[in-house]
């Protein structure tokens with residue numbers, strides 16, 4: 001087996017793992033945010049946890065991308081830029097805007113996110129920096145890139161806009177929960193998760209790569225069960241919660 005074939009094999013195993021783990025994960029919503037419990041051992045400040053666990057992803061991606069021997073083209077630099085744009089927001093801007101003062105997350109959650117981000121950053125950075133094709137500039141006018149970029153930007157818009165609505169529900173100093181309204185919240189409880197899934201679906205298309213497809217699958221495996229758990233929680237917590245809302249896919253789920 002060549003190194004590239006071994007690498008592809010690892011990605012396929014990683015995708016398979018997402019399918020094996022999802023039914024187990026679905027039984028228990030990851031214990032951070034509204035699903036936090038003290039049963040999972042030592043905890044860390046919520047904001048610090050987000051910054052540390054999410055910074056690992058751009059660092060790992062950039063390291064393996066830059067280290068790889070494949071010829072870097074304007075297209076692959078753009079891929080790196082897209083990754084850094086998303087994770088610049090997620091690891092620095094989003095945590096600083098959260099109104100979660102005094103809240104904690106289990107170190108175990110932070111550690112598992114770090115593990116995921118190392119593997120995911122490695123697979124995607126290594127592919128685009130080493131094993132992937134030489135992406136010529138003509139790639140930018142092909143349908144996978146054009147459609148994938150449109151999806152990525154749409155997903156980012158939905159994710160940022162929905163995060164923004166959620167982050168403004170609390171007045172400074174508040175840490176409780178309210179019913180979110182407006183935007184895609186008219187139809188679903190977790191449009192921020194839907195936006196995130198669309199983003200990584202778009203990235204898989206615009207790079208046309210197996211590791212990016214694995215990221216999309218893992219994102220869906222994480223966020224669909226979590227959206228269902230959030231939706232149930234809203235239903236149980238608020239008597240006046242809009243009954244026509246779905247969890248993550250308008251009119252469907």
Ligand code: NDP
Nearest residue numbers: 033034098100166167169176177178180192193196219222
């Ligand atoms: P949530 O929607 O649970 O929370 C987002 C922020 O809004 C938190 O600060 C939360 O506070 C606050 N918030 C949420 N709902 C309410 C409400 N009803 N009233 C008041 N405040 C509220 O998202 P996550 O924290 O799970 O995820 C954050 C981002 O990270 C999302 O955009 C998601 O897409 C992304 N993500 C991506 C993953 C992937 O696999 N690619 C995995 C997990 C997350 P609090 O923390 O106190 O609940």
